[in-house]
Amino acid sequence: MPTINGQVSHWFDQLPAYRPALPGDRDVDVCIVGAGYTGLWTAYYLKRADPSLRIAILEARFAGFGASGRNGGWLSGLVPGDRNRMAAQHGRDGVVAWQRALNDAVDEVIDVAAREGIDAGIVKGGTMQIARNAAQASRLAAEVEEEMRWKVDGITVLTKGEAAERIRFDGVVAAYHNPHCARIQPARLARRLADTVEKLGVDIYEQSPVTEISPGKASTSHGTVTAPIVLRATEGFTASLPGLRRRWLPMNSSMIATDPIPDDLWNTIGWSGRETVGDTAHGFFYAQRTVDNRIAIGGRSVPYRYASRTDKDGRVPExxxxxLTKTLRAVLPQIRDVPIAHGWCGVLAVPRDWSAGIDLDKKSGLGWAGGYVGHGVTATNLAGRTLADLVLDATTPLTELPWVGHRSPTWEPEPLRWLGVRGMYLAYKLADWHEARGRDTTSPIAVIADKIAGRP
Known part of the structure; x- marks a missing residue:
């Protein structure tokens, strides 16, 4: 059977029926643009805090269509930004509090899912980072030191034997385990969270792409929603809105999923803990053992499309x-004969300084959150709670976190943007090739690329 390409993502075993579009002009208390995790979590916490609020969500396609329904399924405490840069701007204590809030948010999502009866295939097995050559091992050791400096508890350095007891990857020379992560089925979380907020009384209008956001209103071809508070939760699709083309860069990430793997083959692999897994290559991969016993693995390929264009319903170059198939079979040669069932891609938002932000302008009533640089599954929950506090004019520990009010510089105009991003990833590819041939430390090619890109 040929590999399915696109059709949004493998996480949708079938595409959902659309909710009705906006039926005409509406007046509400809060209008949210985007029915991904950020918009849905914001609506959830607002409605729980104040059931009288009239809240409408406008969505261009359907809830979970974007990164929320296409990601790698890592509910992790990874920070969506550069901790050192944020500490220089806002102080170390604030960044430590941010890290702890993200770690706590992993359990918050798990608790909400249990309370609301949301079956999202959640297993909190932590995440395992692996290195497969000396240069990667040096970066892995630096990562461990960095996590400990930021007071991330529970980090465990693994010997090769201990790593193999968890998952029998080929060629691992170093590894560590971080407990602050859970495997999820991302589309289930998005769709069932949408059902939950709808039951709370939030109106979700799908098939209603917003053409313009301005103070007090969000405009669509179906009508205009007026509200004193309008929140933008558009993440990787932000560049399509007027005046925002250079605000965040829509970075592409791609995935594949295998056919279901039989039990006897799983016995040769392990992975009984359902850890998520990543590596420390520059062209890194991220993977999980899925609810239905496949392996889903992702990474970069075409990192950016000229002029911030996005994919066609997840279709990815062959x-x-x-x-990605070659990458998977290199680390797990046991599954070389297992067919690939599906390939897809999606976009995530990358600010120019690689740090997410949240804000609400009290004067205009316009707010936003996003720019999660690929670490948004958990960060969206924290962002949703924070936006809810800002809307309700509540001063809380969340509203004091350093990403609140953080504004990133804009990206360069084309063709500089395209040339820069493409050049950066070509450099990373060359650096991985360089390191695979016996370097003990990070290739200078990657060091230069990081500095030019402003990456943490």
Whole structure:
């Protein structure tokens, strides 16, 4: 059977029926643009705090259509930004509090899912980072030191034998385990969270792309929603809105999923703890053992499309499927004969300084959250709670976190943006090639690329 390409993502075993579009002009208390995790979590916490609020969510396609329904399924405490840069701007204590809030948010999502009866295939097995050559091992050791400096508890350095007891990857030379992560089925979380907020009384209008956001209103071809508070939760699709083309860069990330793997083959692999897994290559991968016993693995291929264009319903170049298949079979040669069932891609938002932000302008009533640099599954929950506090004019520990009010510089105009991003990832590819040939430390090619890109 040929590999399915696109159709949004493998996480949707079938595409959902659309909710009705906006039926005409509406007046509400809070209008949220975007029915991904950020918009849905914001609506959830607002409605729980004040059931009288009239809240409408406008969504271009359907809830979970964007990154919320296409991601790698890592509910992790990874910070969506550069901790050192944020500490220089806002102080170390604030960044430590941010890290702890993200770790706590992993359990908050798990608790809400249990309370609301949301079956999202959640297993909190932590995450395992692996290195497969000396240069990667040096970066892995630096990562461990960095996590400990930021007071991330529970980090465990693994010997090769201990790593193999968890998952029998080929060629691992170093590894560590971080407990602050859970495997999820991301589309289930998005769709069932949408059902939950709808039951709370939030109106979700799908098939209603917003053409313009301005103080007091969000405009669509179906009508205009007026509200004193309008919140933008558009993440990787932000560049399509007027005046925001250079605000965040829509970075592409791609995934494949295998056919279901039989039990006897799983016995040769392990992975009984359902840890998520990543590596420390520059062209890194991220993976999980899925609810239905497949392996889903992702990474970069075509990192950015000229002029901030986005994909067509998740369709990915065939060479990307080939590349990810090769990566998977290199680390797990046991599954070389297991067919690839599906390939897809999506976009995530990357600010110019690689740090997410949240804000609400009390004067205009316009607010936003996003720019999660690929670490948004958990960060969206924290952002939703924070936006809810800001809307309700509540001063809380969340509203004091350093990403509140953080504004990133804009990206360069084209063609500089395209040339820069493409050049950066070509450099990373070359650096990985360089390191695979015996370097003990990070390739200078990658060091230069990081500095030019402003990456943490």
């Amino acid at each position: 060479r990307t499927i080939t590349h």
